[in-house]
Amino acid sequence: MAVQRETLEADVLIVGAGPAGLACALHLSNLIRKHNESGGKPELSTENIYVLEKGREIGAHQLSGAVMDPRGLAELIPDYAKTAPLDTPVKDDAAYFFTAKSAWKFPITPPPLRNHGNYIVSLSKLTKWLGGLVEKTGVNLFTGFAGASLIFEGEGIAGVISDDKGLDKNGKPKSNYTPGYELRAKVTVLAEGPRGSLTKQLVSTCKLDGLNPQVYSIGVKELWEVPEEQIAPGFVAHTMGWPVPASMYGGGWLYGMQGNRVSVGLVIGLEYADPLFDPHEAFQKYKTHPFIRRVLEGGKLLRYGAKTIPAGGWYSMPRPYVSGGLIIGDSASFLDAQKLKGIHMAIKSGMMAAETILEALVKGDASAKTLAGFQERVNASWAKQQLWSVRNFHQGFRNGLVPGLIHAAFQQISGGRGLVDPMRTHAGHEAYAKLDGRPTPAKRFQGDGKLTFDRLTDVYHSGTRHDDDEPCHLLVADTSICAGRCAEEYGNPCQYFCPAAVYEMAEERGERKLKINAANCVHCKTCDVADPYQIITWVPPEGGGGPNYEGM
Numbered sequence: 001m002a003v004q005r006e007t008l009e010a011d012v013l014i015v016g017a018g019p020a021g022l023a024c025a026l027h028l029s030n031l032i033r034k035h036n037e038s039g040g041k042p043e044l045s046t047e048n049i050y051v052l053e054k055g056r057e058i059g060a061h062q063l064s065g066a067v068m069d070p071r072g073l074a075e076l077i078p079d080y081a082k083t084a085p086l087d088t089p090v091k092d093d094a095a096y097f098f099t100a101k102s103a104w105k106f107p108i109t110p111p112p113l114r115n116h117g118n119y120i121v122s123l124s125k126l127t128k129w130l131g132g133l134v135e136k137t138g139v140n141l142f143t144g145f146a147g148a149s150l151i152f153e154g155e156g157i158a159g160v161i162s163d164d165k166g167l168d169k170n171g172k173p174k175s176n177y178t179p180g181y182e183l184r185a186k187v188t189v190l191a192e193g194p195r196g197s198l199t200k201q202l203v204s205t206c207k208l209d210g211l212n213p214q215v216y217s218i219g220v221k222e223l224w225e226v227p228e229e230q231i232a233p234g235f236v237a238h239t240m241g242w243p244v245p246a247s248m249y250g251g252g253w254l255y256g257m258q259g260n261r262v263s264v265g266l267v268i269g270l271e272y273a274d275p276l277f278d279p280h281e282a283f284q285k286y287k288t289h290p291f292i293r294r295v296l297e298g299g300k301l302l303r304y305g306a307k308t309i310p311a312g313g314w315y316s317m318p319r320p321y322v323s324g325g326l327i328i329g330d331s332a333s334f335l336d337a338q339k340l341k342g343i344h345m346a347i348k349s350g351m352m353a354a355e356t357i358l359e360a361l362v363k364g365d366a367s368a369k370t371l372a373g374f375q376e377r378v379n380a381s382w383a384k385q386q387l388w389s390v391r392n393f394h395q396g397f398r399n400g401l402v403p404g405l406i407h408a409a410f411q412q413i414s415g416g417r418g419l420v421d422p423m424r425t426h427a428g429h430e431a432y433a434k435l436d437g438r439p440t441p442a443k444r445f446q447g448d449g450k451l452t453f454d455r456l457t458d459v460y461h462s463g464t465r466h467d468d469d470e471p472c473h474l475l476v477a478d479t480s481i482c483a484g485r486c487a488e489e490y491g492n493p494c495q496y497f498c499p500a501a502v503y504e505m506a507e508e509r510g511e512r513k514l515k516i517n518a519a520n521c522v523h524c525k526t527c528d529v530a531d532p533y534q535i536i537t538w539v540p541p542e543g544g545g546g547p548n549y550e551g552m
């Protein structure tokens with residue numbers, strides 16, 4: 001039976017309330033106000049801007065480092081420093097090379113890792129504050145609502161269908177069933193962050209891929225409270241080396257925050273060869289390094305989380321406009337992988353989208369031709385300059401750390417060109433080497449329960465909550481591959497790359513079967529990226545489900 005959906009019409013629909021989506025909403029509201037005040041026609045209303053966020057509140061799904069370059073925020077809100085929840089300015093920064101027991105400090109911090117003038121922030125708190133400002137302008141912000149599918153029309157899109165609520169695990173309506181809305185808009189903006197589920201649909205349907213496929217890293221992070229004086233607020237350390245093998249891309253961080261809190265995390269490029277590599281375990285080991293242990297010892301784990309990061313940069317940027325639609329922020333690859341910084345560019349991309357949208361609303365024309373103005377604005381912006389200067393950075397590391405550093409040095413002195421330009425890359429899941437009979441580990445990492453933790457303990461600290469009786473949001477196209485080909489060829493890497501213990505090969509009536517613990521999912525999207533056969537599709541669960549990254 002066809003589902004009867006209520007239709008709502010808006011001028012602009014923004015999917016995702018991260019820094020990109022909120023900056024777009026706020027800047028557009030400001031532009032509309034100025035347009036109306038100057039007697040511009042047609043008169044526009046901020047009430048016709050809708051923002052959808054799948055988290056139960058703004059900030060709930062925001063996980064970042066985060067050292068923020070304030071450039072984007074300063075353009076959006078010139079007097080931001082008066083009210084923004086900036087945790088602490090960076091006061092001291094350092095870079096280290098780790099071996100298993102030692103930390104070698106670089107005599108001078110390499111320029112890309114210098115952070116003076118930047119702020120350590122909780123992105124969750126920052127977006128909550130931004131969300132408050134957006135609401136005050138009259139924009140309709142709907143939290144706990146996910147964009148479930150796109151409405152394709154003509155050569156582009158005309159809105160989204162939001163998530164159905166109140167379905168049981170077999171997809172049957174429960175007593176509280178409410179079908180998703182048909183949300184139609186003149187312009188739909190996809191600001192879903194890394195590996196957006198709607199963005200993926202749009203890029204593949206409209207063939208918007210950039211020169212290179214997008215490549216991702218996974219960042220695994222914990223927030224700690226430690227005894228006084230173990231780290232100064234404003235101290236920023238970035239590390240290379242142990243425990244990340246030299247053949248792989250990755251590194252760690254340690255940031256000192258107010259209130260004796262510490263942000264600690266590890267980033268791993270999702271393009272490694274060993275299908276049994278476990279990023280969560282690598283992060284737990286990272287904390288046992290004497291340099292990190294000294295800071296965390298005697299402290300308490302407050303929060304845990306994980307999330308993918310788009311690392312491909314300029315050459316992986318999809319065409320960010322179609323008729324009726326724009327893609328911004330991480331979804332459109334606005335992230336400088338060399339500096340691991342995307343917040344300021346997400347904001348800038350949102351602002352440029354807002355300027356393009358205002359033009360489209362005034363002209364009454366949201367065709368691809370008008371929305372191509374977004375690409376022109378991007379090309380003329382500092383965001384392009386920054387992305388262009390590191391356009392080959394990530395690709396330089398495809399053969400490991402040492403060649404990567406050599407490429408990076410050449411790129412640094414040649415404005416990003418380096419030895420080969422453009423450097424091509426492959427999707428990360430193509431890098432797995434077959435096991436060829438190598439056994440899978442008999443036991444999984446347990447942790448000591450004080451400094452290091454198993455995945456379930458960490459998931460508990462992510463505040464993740466989903467209704468157990470709802471349809472599984474991790475769609476596996478062919479589970480027979482899991483017990484057969486995948487087990488034999490790769491040893492079921494989903495059991496290792498997932499940082500939330502969602503995937504498990506379990507014995508059921510003498511048969512090994514894939515068991516999906518969907519309620520654990522922290523929405524990092526690693527499975528959608530790293531599955532070797534690309535048969536896992538991450539779709540949003542019922543809105544409001546997922547982690548609670550308060551303070552992260």
Ligand SMILES: Cc1cc2nc3c(=O)[nH]c(=O)nc-3n(C[C@H](O)[C@H](O)[C@H](O)COP(=O)(O)OP(=O)(O)OC[C@H]3O[C@@H](n4cnc5c(N)ncnc54)[C@H](O)[C@@H]3O)c2cc1C
Binds near residue numbers: 059192221330343
């Ligand atoms: C571990 C880690 C460390 C990082 N460190 C730094 C750093 O130190 N400095 C820095 O500048 N950047 C850092 N970044 C990158 C930075 O966090 C991102 O570039 C930035 O958050 C991108 O903003 P965004 O708005 O595009 O996406 P996001 O911040 O990911 O926001 C997207 C929002 O959309 C929502 N959403 C997604 N899909 C849907 C849907 N279908 N329906 C409804 N809602 C949806 C999500 O719940 C989320 O709230 C880091 C990232 C990670 C993961």
